Every structure is written in structure tokens, then in C-alpha cells.
Amino acid sequence: MDSQQSTNYLIHLECADCGATVSAETIQHLCPACGGILLARYDLARIQAEVPRERIASRLWSDGLWRYAELLPLDDPADPMEHVTLGEGATPLLALPWLSAELGVDAWLKDEGLNPTGSFKARGAAVGVTRAKRLGARTIALPTAGNAGAAWAAYGARAGLPVVVAMPRDAPALTQREVSLYGARLHLVDGLISDAGKWIAQGVQAEGWYDASTFKEPYRLEGKKTMGYELAEQFGWRPPDVILYPTGGGVGLIGFWKAFQEMAALGWLAEGAKPPRLVVVQAAGCAPVVRAWEAQAEATEFWQGAQTVAAGLRVPGPLAGRLILRVLRETQGTALAIEDDDLRRALGELGRHGLWVCPEGAALLPAVRRLRNEGWLREGERVVLLNTGSGLVYPDVESLNE
């Protein structure tokens, strides 16, 4: 496409640390100047002038997260042929009347389990694979603690691009099988996601693979941020007071922050609306962000001996640790850790209310109770539990009955 005729609103990538800008028209990974995380920047003033939020609202659910096309890294937001899609996004928001009554708040659950491959990872993979294909990537490679591998393998297969996935040998057996079913190359490592990452880095170096590791490409984040746009739209463009987010690599958390920043700049939020306070929820057996937050540190430290049944939270050294902590400060958020037994109990309790969530999502129930009991969450506030995946993805994690 002739770039002069482009309706593309993506202008460049900007380093979250040093502010350097680089082209979005070629393959980029981390900031070439300082190694920081690159964020996609759009011409928000032009979008504000040209795209009323009502245009978004008039689009059919079938477009899923592509309903927000102008805020996504596309050459032509109006061309659906550009999307690599399996029907991701447009997930439900469920009222939790029993929890609202118990805590005296207005509690909701956004259910990301209703995505292709059963988790919110589909959002990042859909946009990430779409952009990687457009930029000429030939083989996509990533390490994963579980779900992301299944998602990228599925979208790679849909796009006709080879995918290489490395994961810990103790990652869920179902996910391992799923990655193979999608025809991706699966490599198992004895160790954690960080060890899988080292193996991928070697292949990136030696084979020229496209590195799709968390935050080592800027577009997974763009997919995840659509959760924020959807939440705003579902609540009539008035953000909730608080969002609880089970945090491994932190892409969704940073996605919410970025989405609400963009919507504020676009003037899409309701009169007087404030961005939500974001809450990091981690497993007590792997809580690098919580430890750093409590120590008022600027960066996370590698968590030794990470252990939890919630595979998606087994991320001992998140690359975005520094940015996650900044997001918590900027949004007046907080961070807390939950014991595995408590999340397994919550899994059973949510089941008896008709909700089979993933273990990561289950951790949010004890977390919201603790925040309310401590008074951090105030009476009458609207709070969203962001359930990242379906219980179907984790058939081996047993719930504990109370």
C-alpha cells in the first residue's frame, strides 16, 4: 500500500524508559538506545478528529477486538483481510451479586476464558502475529509458562507462519499437546520460563527467528490493551474504580494503563471519569512485583525457587518489572500475594457460583476480600476481577473445598 494513501494512525514506537522513538515500519524488539520496552504510539489527535467513539460502538461483535482497529497496528484499519483472527475479544462482563452483597461493593468479573485457546493470550497473539506477518517475520519464537504458547501456536497456524515454543517441562500437559496439535515446534526445558527464554534467545541469534517473548516485541501489548477499551465500552465509557489483575509478565496490566491513557487523550471517557486503580495479584510462591512494591523499590528482583499451581504466575523475573511498578504508582494501585491453598479454595467457591476460572483468576477472590477488609477498597466502589482464562485450560489443578 502507498503510505501516502494510508489511513494508518500508528506513527512510531517510543521507549517507555528513555523516550527514544523508532520506526514502526520495520521489525523492532527492545529500544536500540537503552534496551527499554517499546510502546506503539498513534496519532491520537487525528483519531480524535476523525473517529467518534460511536463509530466503534456501531461495529458488530464479530469483529472482536478489531472493533478498535484505529488503535491497533494496522496498515488499513478498514481492511479486515489484514487481521489474523480466530474470533478473539468481545468477552463478557458478569455481575457478581453474591460478592457485591458480601463486600458492599459493585463487583464484576470480565471473563477472558471465552477467547480462542481459552485465555486472554489470544488477544496478544492475534495482534502480534498480524503485525509480525506484515513486517515479514518468517518464524515466530517465544518462551512461555503455558497459555501464551498455545495462543501463538494457534495464530501462527492460522497465519501460515511457523512457530517455535519453548516451555518448562512441568508446564501443563494439555498446553504442550495443544502446541503440537497446532503444528508448532515444541521444545521442553528443565527449568522455568526464564530458562526457556535463554534457549529461545539462542535460536533468535543463530536462526533469525522473530522474538515474540513478552515485551520483546511491541504488539502483544496492543492486543492486550483492548481489554481496557472493552471494559470502558461495557460500562458506558466510565472506567471502574479498581481492576484486579493476576500478574505474571504484566502485559495486561500495562495494557490497561495504556488503554485508559489513550482513551483519556481521545476524550472518549465519560465526563469526570478517572482511570482505574490497578492491582497486581501474584502467587505467594512467586511474587517478585509484590516484594518490590512493599520495599518501595524501582525494579523487581529475580524470585528464587518460584512455585505455584498457577502456571501463568510462575514468572520469576518479569522483563517489565520496572514498568509494572511505575504503573502501580501512577494509577495509585497496589500489589498483594495469595497462597496457593487460598486460590484453590476460591476455585471451588467460584465453581459453586457457576464460574470455572483458571487458577490465576481464582486468586483474585481472596485478593478482593483482603483489599476490602483492609479498607483499601472502599464501600460502594466498582471493582473488576480480570479472569485471564478458562478452567478448561487447567484440568489438572484441583480445587479445595472449604
Add this chain to the structure above:
Amino acid sequence: MDSQQSTNYLIHLECADCGATVSAETIQHLCPACGGILLARYDLARIQAEVPRERIASRLWSDGLWRYAELLPLDDPADPMEHVTLGEGATPLLALPWLSAELGVDAWLKDEGLNPTGSFKARGAAVGVTRAKRLGARTIALPTAGNAGAAWAAYGARAGLPVVVAMPRDAPALTQREVSLYGARLHLVDGLISDAGKWIAQGVQAEGWYDASTFKEPYRLEGKKTMGYELAEQFGWRPPDVILYPTGGGVGLIGFWKAFQEMAALGWLAEGAKPPRLVVVQAAGCAPVVRAWEAQAEATEFWQGAQTVAAGLRVPGPLAGRLILRVLRETQGTALAIEDDDLRRALGELGRHGLWVCPEGAALLPAVRRLRNEGWLREGERVVLLNTGSGLVYPDVESLNE
């Protein structure tokens, strides 16, 4: 609610066999006159006058299948508090360019795996439980070959209604566990869904359970028919030429037939549009409809020794056999059976295109090829494969590689 103030468009139930009408305001099961299947009838003339299809189109995806509220058994279609919902419906429709190119048709897959509990059964359970609760049911009971049990258990839990589920001991282990997780009572029988049905019938008689067996209450069908409304809307109110449907109990098939009848009466379909030809796809190891269709019989006969890995197709004596055959005749459809090895091969092939479908859905791939090769499906026709559930629900069914 005062019925004089009601905006309820549901007028009565009508027997599909003898045409008798009965009240929709009390609990009803089969036709009291002849034992036939009861269909919900609406005041379509009043809906046509009062509800433009554009009003439906303007509703947010978050309402899921309740976007078609006026065509559902609700006291007040405008009152969302009446819905028992887990976010069902509004599922994606995916283009299959590789299959279209191979067959010279316009092939799509509607992915019902992106429903709560991972299958299209959620639609029937959402509407069925909503109506059962409204009519005063106290305990919901049903036999199931698998998925329906999980769905009704989940929606019962969401509604706060006890649920009793009976299923064959060889039903998928995951589904058995899921039913228990939702707090339902699980009863296992040595035998088939028909034997589970007998056990339920005893409890209905002795304990006064609300019988939610397939077609023994009229509202599961109302939930399933929303697949037809969605398809029409997704294609700009122009129905596809052909829909392939993996048929166990046949609720979805009859739901499509009913939905396109209603839309035709409402004047919602595009100018000159014809209702789709509906195709029954069964497993070769349990194909009572196919056998009856080929024999040009009026009714199905009980299939002895039913066996297939596709649990949802293991329905040897569908209650609606007669109506299914009538629907095939009326829509100029057809019926065919697929060997398990072929559907397992298709499972692997679809996986390599990024789609992990259920075994029932996988059967549609060899079916559409056969229909095209035989010329029944004509060049350039638009065909939809209705995938009823996610592969995640059937982790034990292995694909065969070619």
C-alpha cells in the same frame, strides 16, 4: 409483573405434531394431547411492527444471545435482571480460505467453542434455566451424553437452583468433574444417554424434579435457535446456502429451522433470501437419522450398539427424530455419516490451521468434502460448518495425523 403491562411477546406453546396449544405461563413438558414436542410461539406480527432489526444490531455484544430478547421467553425483554447469564452467545464466524479454495465454495466456521463451559450447550442452558427459574422449578434434572450436563450444572449454580445430572459412566471424565465442581449432583449409569434418561424419569416422577431432558421442555430450543439469528446478522441478514450440523439430539438443527422461519415471518431476511439447506452429520457408529433419511422413513429407530469418540453424537434414539427428518425434507437438506477415523484425521488437519474443535465439529470437514465431491454442494455456494464446542472439552480424544 402485571401481565397487562407486559411487553412479553411469547403467546403460547404449540405442538409440532398435532398443533395443540398450551399455556407458556406454567411448567410444560411434552404435548399433553399427543406427547409431541412443544415449540414456543411469539406474536411475530407485533414484533415486526414494534422491533426493527436495526434495534437488535445496535445492542452491545455484552448482551450475547439476549440481544434477541424479543424472540426469547422473557416476561420483560428489556429487563436484563431476568437473564441467567454467563456470557453465552455472540460467537465468531471464521472464514476458511484454504477450504474455500480447495472446494470452490465459500466456507465458514461458526465457533461455538467460545461459549461458557466450552460448547453451544450454554445457549440452551442459559435460556432453559432462566425460564425454569421464572416458572418456579425447584430442582432441575437431565440426562446427558456430556456437554449439556456441564452447561446446565453451571447455569443452575449461577441461578442458585439445584441440578441433578445423569450420564453414562464412559462420558468424558472432564465433564464429570466439571458437573461436580459446579455443585450439581452427578449420577453415573452403566449404559447410554437413553439409560441415564430412564433414571432421570424415575426421579422426575418420584421427586418432582423439573425435567430438562432434550425437548422435554420447550426452552432449550429457544436458546439454541439464537445461532440462526446470529448467523443471519453476521452475513448481513442473508442466510448461507447450506449449514452442516453435527447431530445428536438435534436441538440446534431444529433451532436453525425455527429461527429462519421466524426471521422470514418478521421480514428480517434480505430481499430474495432463501432459508438454508440443513445437513445432519452423524458418526458412522451412531447414525439413526442418517439411516432413516436414506430409507426415506418418517421416524428414526433406536440404534443398537452406539459407539463413537464424539460423545455428543452418541444419541441412539433422539426424541425429536421425526421432527429432524421433517426439517431435512422441508429445507431440502440431507444427512450423512462419518467414520471416527476420518473425524480424528480432520481434528488434526483443522488443528494445523489453528482450529482446535470438538470431535463432533471435526466430522463436518470430511462431510463438506463428500457433499462437494458428490455435487450436492454446488460451486460457489456459501456453506457454514457449525462447530459445537472447543477441543478443550475433549482433551482425551486424540487426533490422527494423515
